[in-house]
Amino acid sequence: MAALLRLTQFIQKTFALWVVLFAGIALLVPEAFVWLKAYITWMLGIIMFGMGMTMTPNDFKSVLQSPRAVIIGSCPVRSHAGPGVYFM
Secondary structure: OHHHHHHHHHHHHOHHHHHHHHHHHHHHOHHHHHHHHHHHHHHHHHHHHHHHHOOOHHHHHHHHHOHHHHHHHHHHHHHHHHHHHHHO
16 A cells, blocks of 8 residues: 555656656657547546545535636636637
């Protein structure tokens, strides 16, 4: 168990390095990552599930206490995402 803890701490501390490293590899050799295309939906689902699992009741309470901020923050996303995808 201690080895797993050390491994996860190492990955956590060097995560930005891994992101930059793999992004660089993907730019240079994109065909190495083509096989991941079929799994993007599943990977995003796992990421979103993990993010949702970290939420507490206080997080929901703060959203309900200031719905105006949530609406103001989500309006730019809604108004720009559609046209942005259209022009891609």
